[in-house]
Amino acid sequence: MARLRGCEFPSGLLYHPEHNVWLRAEDQDTFSLGMTAYAVALAGDIVAYTPKRAGSMVASGRSCAVVESSKWVGPVKTPVGGQVLAVNQAAMADPGLLNREPYSGGWVVRIRAQGWQGACAGLLSGAAALAALERNMEADGFTGCE
Amino acid sequence: MTCGPEDGLSELRQMLDRVEALQAVPLHEGLLRRLLPGALTDSATVYFHTPGFRGFESSEIRACGKHSWPAVSITGGDCELQCDHCRAAVLAPMTAARSPDALWRVVNGLVEQGGRGMLLTGGSNRRNEVCYQPFLGAIARIKRSFPDFRIAAHTGLVDEDAALALEQAGVDVAMMDVIGAERTLRRVYHLKRGVADFEASLAALAQTAMRVVPHVIIGLHYGHMLGEWQALRMIARHRCDAVVLVAAMPYHASPRRPFARPDPHLAGAFFLDARATLPDTPLLLGCARPAGLARRQIDSYAVLAGLSGVAHPAEGVVELAARLGRRVRVSSACCATFLLADTDLEDRHLLDLNLDAVLAHEAAARSRARPVRIPVAAVRA
Numbered sequence: 001m002a003r004l005r006g007c008e009f010p011s012g013l014l015y016h017p018e019h020n021v022w023l024r025a026e027d028q029d030t031f032s033l034g035m036t037a038y039a040v041a042l043a044g045d046i047v048a049y050t051p052k053r054a055g056s057m058v059a060s061g062r063s064c065a066v067v068e069s070s071k072w073v074g075p076v077k078t079p080v081g082g083q084v085l086a087v088n089q090a091a092m093a094d095p096g097l098l099n100r101e102p103y104s105g106g107w108v109v110r111i112r113a114q115g116w117q118g119a120c121a122g123l124l125s126g127a128a129a130l131a132a133l134e135r136n137m138e139a140d141g142f143t144g145c146e
Numbered sequence: 147m148t149c150g151p152e153d154g155l156s157e158l159r160q161m162l163d164r165v166e167a168l169q170a171v172p173l174h175e176g177l178l179r180r181l182l183p184g185a186l187t188d189s190a191t192v193y194f195h196t197p198g199f200r201g202f203e204s205s206e207i208r209a210c211g212k213h214s215w216p217a218v219s220i221t222g223g224d225c226e227l228q229c230d231h232c233r234a235a236v237l238a239p240m241t242a243a244r245s246p247d248a249l250w251r252v253v254n255g256l257v258e259q260g261g262r263g264m265l266l267t268g269g270s271n272r273r274n275e276v277c278y279q280p281f282l283g284a285i286a287r288i289k290r291s292f293p294d295f296r297i298a299a300h301t302g303l304v305d306e307d308a309a310l311a312l313e314q315a316g317v318d319v320a321m322m323d324v325i326g327a328e329r330t331l332r333r334v335y336h337l338k339r340g341v342a343d344f345e346a347s348l349a350a351l352a353q354t355a356m357r358v359v360p361h362v363i364i365g366l367h368y369g370h371m372l373g374e375w376q377a378l379r380m381i382a383r384h385r386c387d388a389v390v391l392v393a394a395m396p397y398h399a400s401p402r403r404p405f406a407r408p409d410p411h412l413a414g415a416f417f418l419d420a421r422a423t424l425p426d427t428p429l430l431l432g433c434a435r436p437a438g439l440a441r442r443q444i445d446s447y448a449v450l451a452g453l454s455g456v457a458h459p460a461e462g463v464v465e466l467a468a469r470l471g472r473r474v475r476v477s478s479a480c481c482a483t484f485l486l487a488d489t490d491l492e493d494r495h496l497l498d499l500n501l502d503a504v505l506a507h508e509a510a511a512r513s514r515a516r517p518v519r520i521p522v523a524a525v526r527a
Contacts (some may be wrong), residue, residue, distance in 0.1 A: 055344070066204070070395070072200065072201035073458060
């Protein structure tokens with residue numbers, strides 16, 4: 001587990017720093033996606049999580065869910081397109097899960113990827129991911145996770 | 147082929163189903179029937195506003211940056227009133243400018259970064275007054291130095307002198323929450339002032355040259371409606387340039403005095419009541435309202451009811467407006483500047499929806515269903 005400005009970034013995950021999300025391969029062509037601890041810290045206390053419906057298609061770079069807090073409303077974008085297989089019912093009932101457990105109970109969607117092998121090549125892990133995230137934190141003037 | 151209200155309702159249902167983001171959003175059938183006449187015939191422009199005091203991005207509207215129309219609080223996060231629905235929570239994320247010098251510096255920074263205006267507000271004292279007096283000189287200096295920089299101010303309760311002072315300082319738009327129930331003032335606001343004080347403030351603002359844009363908060367009595375209709379009647383008695391409708395957000399209330407989420411369908415019905423009470427006044431859906439499904443319902447009703455503007459629209463609502471034949475415009479300015487929203491406040495580049503494709507799809511769908519009854523306007527963002 002790495003830490004940047006008080007935010008945790010588990011090793012073993014793939015990150016897309018621009019969309020501020022993590023991805024975890026579940027099997028050959030399926031992955032889970034969630035917001036990073038940094039992303040949920042920027043959002044503040046999340047009061048609503050509205051995913052795309054299971055079964056719907058989502059394109060690369062487009063929204064797979066909408067998240068709302070008192071200071072932000074915006075999309076969670078997936079860097080890899082595909083079909084939404086599952087959404088987080090527990091988080092729909094308790095959106096604060098995204099804040100409290102961004103890498104476990106607060107996952108956003110599970111997607112069957114279109115061309116996972118090719119698409120995941122654009123994702124970062126390890127030191128490269130941390131360096132990119134740190135650059136984004138600097139650009140955002142991010143003071144840190146509480 | 148049938149013809150009449152059922153036919154129109156079916157047409158509206160089919161149109162709603164064509165908006166993917168709204169497909170799972172339940173809307174009240176009886177209310178849809180009431181909305182139908184205006185929904186399918188109103189071709190007026192609808193403005194979608196994305197002021198930067200709340201970060202916003204959707205699949206239809208791009209993010210516009212936090213320096214575009216921020217909210218600035220002259221008391222920072224402090225408010226003596228501590229109303230049960232807010233408890234100063236809405237002030238917390240705002241830019242603080244606790245002194246006239248700080249306000250001047252904040253605005254200079256905004257102008258340097260291309261800012262064109264701001265929402266100016268602050269916490270109240272226990273009489274629901276925002277103490278602008280020490281800031282009037284700074285506001286006047288700002289308007290002298292940057293005459294095109296728009297200031298929309300939440301005034302709180304004012305007397306005639308205070309209203310005149312804001313006008314003379316150069317405030318462009320005066321906004322105040324109009325509350326029509328004594329019980330709400332006592333219990334939610336803990337305020338020892340009456341409904342008449344709110345109407346007197348509105349009258350004082352209406353006598354100035356400022357644009358006057360009162361707000362009505364739906365569900366202000368712990369999530370339930372009580373004085374909202376009286377507020378509309380109060381507004382109808384004065385010169386107002388537009389009215390902003392918002393809905394109470396239940397997130398900031400204390401567990402000891404909780405707020406229910408206002409019923410989205412009642413909010414939709416209230417839009418029609420407001421339209422009937424204020425037939426010649428532009429109605430706008432402001433930033434505050436419950437999140438998630440309720441927001442998609444309320445925003446859908448707002449467009450169907452023919453409101454002139456929606457701030458921070460829910461996913462699918464811009465597309466719905468286009469399919470209804472409305473002229474779609476996007477502005478990063480505060481919705482209370484509606485009447486100031488001339489071309490320099492329009493931000494066409496923020497629209498991230500292919501309106502031509504939407505309109506072509508809608509026209510094709512209608513032609514397949516039956517001979518087109520409602521022409522779809524040729525809209526260009």
